[in-house]
Amino acid sequence: MRGQGSIEYLxxxxxxxxxxxxVTFTQMISPGSNLADDTxxxxxxxxGCDVISDAINGVYTSNDSVFTEIVEFSRSWSLQLENDNVRIxxxxxxxxxxVDSNVKYGFESGVHDFGSGSYAVIVERGDSDEVVMMDGEKKIFIRINPGG
Structure with missing residues (x-):
């Protein structure tokens, strides 16, 4: 009978x-997972900020050039060109x-929201400053007009 009690107790x-x-293990894993996802x-x-700002600077400093770069995001994201900053x-x-990155040429574009995925960002000279997204093609055109 003594062994029976010990087995039940154990x-x-x-x-x-x-x-x-x-319970402890799931609480330890969840913050680590969130930190990795945030990172x-x-x-x-x-x-993305660095790539887009480098492309804008490249078009601004050279004549009649077009820069095309690829940016990739696993979640939705927003783009804003504000003064002399690219903001994502x-x-x-x-x-x-x-996240901000400085550019040599800046203008106000408002906030543009995009879904997840890969986007071709095409920076070119144009008649006006604008950001245009081609629906369904995952192309973002950023047109700058340094002379205007």
Missing amino acids: SIISAVFVIFAA EQLGQARA GVEISDGMTW
């Missing part, structure tokens, strides 16, 4: 430890976060 203690470990989103925003916004666990 079974109850083991069950409590298993439940405690399962990925911010990395994509930084890379991504949603992370703390809310919307913006």
Whole structure:
């Protein structure tokens, strides 16, 4: 009879430890997963910002040139050209976060929202300053008019 009590006691203690470990383990993994996802989103925003600003600077400093670059995002994102900054916004666990990159040429474009995926960003000289997205083609045209 003594062995019976010890087995029941060990079974109850083991069950409590298993439940405690399962709850603790999920709480430990979730913040790490969120941090990794946030880091990925911010990395994509930084890379996209740098690529777009380099393309704008390239078109601004050379005559009659067109730069085409590819940006890729695993979630929806926003683009804004504001003064002399390219701004890309991504949603992370703390809310919307913006990443900035300076450009030599700036204008106000408002906020443009895009879905996830790869986009061809085409920066070219034009008659006016504008950002245009071609529906269904995942192409973003940024036209700058340094002379106007």
